[in-house]
Amino acid sequence: MLQLKDPSLLRMQAYLNGQWCDADNGESFAVTNPATGEVIGHVPHMGTAETRRAIAAANEAWRGWRAKTAKERSAVLRKWNDLMLANADDLAQIMTVEQGKPLAEAKGEVAYAASFIEWFAEETKRVAGDTLASPWSDRRLVVVKEPIGVCAAITPWNFPAAMITRKVGPALAAGCPMIVKPAESTPYSALAMAVLAERAGVPAGVFSVITGDARAIGSEMTSNPTVRKLSFTGSTEVGRLLMQQSAATVKKLSLELGGNAPFIVFDDADLDAAVEGAIASKYRNAGQTCVCANRIYVQDGVYDAFADKLVAAVKKLKVGNGLEPGVTQGPLIDGDAVQKVEQHVADAIAKGGRVLTGGKRHALGRTFFEPTVIADVTSDMRVAKEETFGPLAPLFRFKDDAEAIAMANDTEFGLASYFYSRDIGRIWRVAEGLESGMVGINTGLISNEVAPFGGVKQSGLGREGSKYGMDDYLVIKYLCMGGI
Ligand code: ADP
Secondary structure, eight states: OOOOSSGGGOOSSEEETTEEEOOTTOOEEEEEOTTTOOEEEEEEOBOHHHHHHHHHHHHHHHHHHHHSOHHHHHHHHHHHHHHHHHTHHHHHHHHHHHHOOOHHHHHHHHHHHHHHHHHHHHHGGGOOOEEEOOSSTTOEEEEEEEEOOEEEEEOOSSSTTHHHHHHHHHHHHHTOOEEEEOOTTOHHHHHHHHHHHHHHTOOTTTEEEOOBOHHHHHHHHHHOTTEEEEEEESOHHHHHHHHHHHHTTTOEEEEEOOOOEEEEEOTTSOHHHHHHHHHHHHHGGGGOSTTSEEEEEEEGGGHHHHHHHHHHHHTTOOBSOTTSTTOOBOOOSSHHHHHHHHHHHHHHHHTTOEEEEOOSBOTTOTTOBOOEEEEEEOTTSHHHHSOOOSSEEEEEEESSHHHHHHHHHOSSOOSEEEEEOOOHHHHHHHHHHOOSSEEEESOSOOOOTTSOBOOSGGGEESOBSTTTGGGGGEEEEEEEEOOO
16 A cells, blocks of 8 residues: 555654564554554554653763754754655655655645754754843852753554654754654654654664554653753644643643634625635645634624535535545544544534534545535534534634634634734734634634644643744753853
């Protein structure tokens, strides 16, 4: 099923302290292709002991890595970025086969993933301290920034490469080693990137990838006092648990959790642009991103026109195996994911929702689901409160700006929000009124390496990417220099 130019990128072992290794007990688990159900291979089922060793090795490697100049670290990271881009076709194939997303999207993700390595290869040269005006004539106050120490990351399956580089890029650039536990369903992208990191000259122990028992690995990562920082992207539920577990050793945390993004179309919007944005925001990765539009609010006057145009565009989406040319929507990650979409559709219909297109499992079977649009959606339905994480666009109706903002903010989440309007006054009012870490205005795509990614409320802590992203991996040290 895979036709790699470089078959050595597909690894069945974990990468710890510069060694490719199996689990201590020899156990492994299977990874399957969601489009076909075929087993791609097995990876080690590691646990506490292996995690502890990886942490100790990272701590050993830290000394040498932090002692390198920013320019030296930058050169290694730059090489890693170049290798990712040179092997983009292979990395994309591996990703499509384990995750399901169409090949074109997978290639896009590889470039996006590499961009974080490139960005932080550049940013590392610009980490700077400060001197402060001293209140004492005989003392000088200096602020320096230092790497926080051993970092751990737990990452999800929806972006198997980019959610790793967005964490490893700034960690390594800041001078910290990092151990990553990728999601069980998508370890091969992580392991392929480890092959390239090794080739780029990342020293042993500075970047490790451990596969296996999420609970055991997570428990060790959160309780081991050597780990100074944990970065997690995934569900709010697991994020809360990791935060609790990290309390005993007071770790610094970056959490990128659930979304439930509102997407608001005002009556002065360019409807064609809004439809294009909604398609990109809602159906990318089959609706399985934390910034996917989850609730689409459309103003009364343009509701029917928008719905008609959206349905026409949704009908053009092609569902299938992501490796096939022209496919724009792959399978969902697993059976549970399909069940959740099905439940949201059933709940909406039971409470008065009207299916305009789709609404059921796709004829292709397995975990394929029809791209779906439901009209007459109301705030008592599950889609209003919960992240669907699937290809379902629920259309809510609203009357005025205040109502739209109130409905959009009626959630414990606050990651991304989107709206379409051409009125400059309304644009500012709404942008300021929305409770979210990111706002897309007249666009459905907002993520890139230059911009700060992150949420407010229960969507998480910290910012990834951008000039702010390195701060999460640095600590401030104040030097008070007397005797002058
Ligand atoms: P999703 O619903 O998107 O799979 P999860 O939060 O369950 O989101 O998974 C995100 C990551 O968190 C995955 O790598 C998964 O293995 C990991 N994970 C899940 N449960 C735990 C846990 N109890 N401790 C540590 N990691 C966990």
